[in-house]
Amino acid sequence: ALLVGAALLLQSFWRLRNVDPGFDDDDVLTMAIALPFSPYRSEATPFFHTLLERIQGLPGVVAAGGAVTLPLSPG
Incomplete structure (x- = not known):
């Protein structure tokens, strides 16, 4: 039973990897940036606006x- 359950789980993960997400993710770069919260709290928003520009x-x-959260990402 455990082996069958593991096989079904792997099959589900394989199918999820091959599902069309509904958008083109070719040539896309993502990154995560976290600033230390306490000392830079008031500067975080201007920092991210400047970075994006x-x-x-x-x-x-x-x-x-x-x-804040990317599509199809945990969280």
């Missing part, structure tokens, strides 16, 4: 944005 200005960048 600088990324958008890089050659070859078509679009850039920020998110």
